Amino acid sequence: MSEKIVISPTSRQEGHAELVMEVDDEGIVTKGRYFSITPVRGLEKIVTGKAPETAPVITQRICGVCPIPHTLASVEAMDDSLDIEVPKAGRQLRELILAAHHVNSHAIHQFLIAADFVPENLMAAAINSVSEVRKTAQYVVDMVGGEGIHPSEIRIGGMADNISELARKKLYARLKQLKPKLDEHVDLIIGLVADKGLPEGLGVHNQPTLATHQIYGDRNEFDLERFTEIMPESWYDDPEVAKRACSTIPLYDGVNVEVGPRARAVEYKGFNERGVVAQHVARALEQKTALSRAITILDELDTSAPARADFDITGTNKLGVGAIEGPRGMDVHMAQVANGKTQFYSALVPTTWNIPTMGPATEGFHHEFGPHVIRAYDPCLSCATHVMVVDDEDRSIIKNEMVRL
Amino acid sequence: MVLGTYKEIVSARATDKEIQNVSQDGGIVTGLLAYALDEKIIEGAVVAGPGEEFWKPEPMVAMTADEIIAAAGTKYTFSPNVMMLKKAVRQYGIEKLGTVAIPCQTMGIRKTQSYPFGVRFLADKIKLLVGIYCMENFPFASLQTFISEKMGIDPTLVEKMDIGKGKFWVYTQDDVFNIPLKETHGYEQDGCNVCLDYTCELADLATGSVGSPDGWSTVITRTEDGNSIFQQAVETGVFETKDMANVKPGLDLLEKLAAQKKDKNQKTIDKRKEMGLPVPY
Numbered sequence: 001m002s003e004k005i006v007i008s009p010t011s012r013q014e015g016h017a018e019l020v021m022e023v024d025d026e027g028i029v030t031k032g033r034y035f036s037i038t039p040v041r042g043l044e045k046i047v048t049g050k051a052p053e054t055a056p057v058i059t060q061r062i063c064g065v066c067p068i069p070h071t072l073a074s075v076e077a078m079d080d081s082l083d084i085e086v087p088k089a090g091r092q093l094r095e096l097i098l099a100a101h102h103v104n105s106h107a108i109h110q111f112l113i114a115a116d117f118v119p120e121n122l123m124a125a126a127i128n129s130v131s132e133v134r135k136t137a138q139y140v141v142d143m144v145g146g147e148g149i150h151p152s153e154i155r156i157g158g159m160a161d162n163i164s165e166l167a168r169k170k171l172y173a174r175l176k177q178l179k180p181k182l183d184e185h186v187d188l189i190i191g192l193v194a195d196k197g198l199p200e201g202l203g204v205h206n207q208p209t210l211a212t213h214q215i216y217g218d219r220n221e222f223d224l225e226r227f228t229e230i231m232p233e234s235w236y237d238d239p240e241v242a243k244r245a246c247s248t249i250p251l252y253d254g255v256n257v258e259v260g261p262r263a264r265a266v267e268y269k270g271f272n273e274r275g276v277v278a279q280h281v282a283r284a285l286e287q288k289t290a291l292s293r294a295i296t297i298l299d300e301l302d303t304s305a306p307a308r309a310d311f312d313i314t315g316t317n318k319l320g321v322g323a324i325e326g327p328r329g330m331d332v333h334m335a336q337v338a339n340g341k342t343q344f345y346s347a348l349v350p351t352t353w354n355i356p357t358m359g360p361a362t363e364g365f366h367h368e369f370g371p372h373v374i375r376a377y378d379p380c381l382s383c384a385t386h387v388m389v390v391d392d393e394d395r396s397i398i399k400n401e402m403v404r405l
Numbered sequence: 406m407v408l409g410t411y412k413e414i415v416s417a418r419a420t421d422k423e424i425q426n427v428s429q430d431g432g433i434v435t436g437l438l439a440y441a442l443d444e445k446i447i448e449g450a451v452v453a454g455p456g457e458e459f460w461k462p463e464p465m466v467a468m469t470a471d472e473i474i475a476a477a478g479t480k481y482t483f484s485p486n487v488m489m490l491k492k493a494v495r496q497y498g499i500e501k502l503g504t505v506a507i508p509c510q511t512m513g514i515r516k517t518q519s520y521p522f523g524v525r526f527l528a529d530k531i532k533l534l535v536g537i538y539c540m541e542n543f544p545f546a547s548l549q550t551f552i553s554e555k556m557g558i559d560p561t562l563v564e565k566m567d568i569g570k571g572k573f574w575v576y577t578q579d580d581v582f583n584i585p586l587k588e589t590h591g592y593e594q595d596g597c598n599v600c601l602d603y604t605c606e607l608a609d610l611a612t613g614s615v616g617s618p619d620g621w622s623t624v625i626t627r628t629e630d631g632n633s634i635f636q637q638a639v640e641t642g643v644f645e646t647k648d649m650a651n652v653k654p655g656l657d658l659l660e661k662l663a664a665q666k667k668d669k670n671q672k673t674i675d676k677r678k679e680m681g682l683p684v685p686y
Contacts, residue, residue, distance in 0.1 A: 143498055146492075146496070153495075164466075164498055166498045167497060168498075170498045170500075
């Protein structure tokens, strides 16, 4: 006799999603389905037909949690479509801002999972630690990107401006100061996750991982030929779920994958742990990797070098790809520009990749652990939604007449 | 009070000959920002620097006293300095910022400090706001029109511009020209006609030539910070001062002009209100 446990919406994540678990008599999950119920945004349609410079400005508004990766993926896609060679300083500044964003965004997630892992007597210390890490990391994003949330300085062709020597020295000094603090913070998080004593094997799945770079992202590592996308109704075997799911299902080599910090660690650092604990550990360790990279860039940056290339926006309708490793995983934007206007735009975002993998990852354990499995992916739904609900009454997205955005 | 709130009013000029040579009057703005930079009270300042077009200033971030001095002198058209403040505290990494502004810009800056929409983390970084007296300001095209058409001078030959004694003055290398100020009326930007602030009442410290003899400026210190920075600069000999009571034409003229601007523009405001037209504040 199987029972259905529904968590709607799943909490302490960005956006709205539902977790539907079929459980047996002992409460063990036999079938998990996770799907987005966030209303569609339609930003890709908004930027179509407009000047290419519009795309990064609009698509960064996909989300306030990871606007940096979206902006970067957008300009990278445009750079590629317009065949622009970004100057070295521009590339360095872009990577710097993303590295700082990784440190910051992972810290936000650590705040979100604090209620799961941090005992009451350590709560204040853990939150202070998160705040301190974020403060310095966001200072870098503010300085380099012009604005901490929706950066105005990341432009097609590079960055609007290089930073001053004064800014470089300040950022370098502050990140150096942050290093021992971050090491301590990472130890704290990893220790707390271990202390929780989650069951061995929780969240383990056999799906492959997908990542294009250790920190930044590399379009050459993403093979469009190996990518396919299917509609939710042909993925979810529960028709109730299938008709309400708002995201398409992306597959790589025909299978669903995992993206994010653990995927990057597996692909580039020889990490071979799996499951919930491994995801938290990989995320925390990645903060250290990102900080070291940011410090190295600041050490090497030539503040007098040009940060932006001149370019012509006419375009040849080449399909440009921007692949950026966002905190939650690989974020791919694709753009075609011709006659000075964006002809086609599509964003293939981190959590979309993870959604089909997350539900089944809850299987084999008590349903009470379901939310732990979901949160370990740090899901961020608002950008993942690409299908529109057309019937508000029964909230269905009608088969074969789906409005794909 | 017609001059706004203030701590002290004195007549002053910079003692540095290099500043005296390039400054409009007493070199107060240049001298004070350069002093604040040298003393590390500020790390940089947004000033009206030279632009690509002659006499059309561009806001720039000055991080050395030399750069401040290079931007000395009044430009009688707008330099959108406020626009540059955010960049100064971001890409330039300045955490203690100085700037120079006319009254309308000062109001804008104070407003961004109270309501920091779109300018996060800027409010607390503005350490020194030097205001300059302003009766009205001219769009660049207006300035060009009355210099080249009304005065018949090639704008590229102009070495200095000035307003004083009821006239608009233009200095070239060999000559001095002037037209009565009333000839320039109608060329000012529209907003100037509803502005009630002549002496930059919201600045940390405000300055301008009116009330002091040629080559000197009248300095009004308004805030604790503005007053103490100015006093320190006087004590270290950056400025020499005279009591306002002992200088001609004296404070009366400044008060008269400030009151004139308020009276005249209040009438415009009342008239606009009567007609149902918007008034910006």
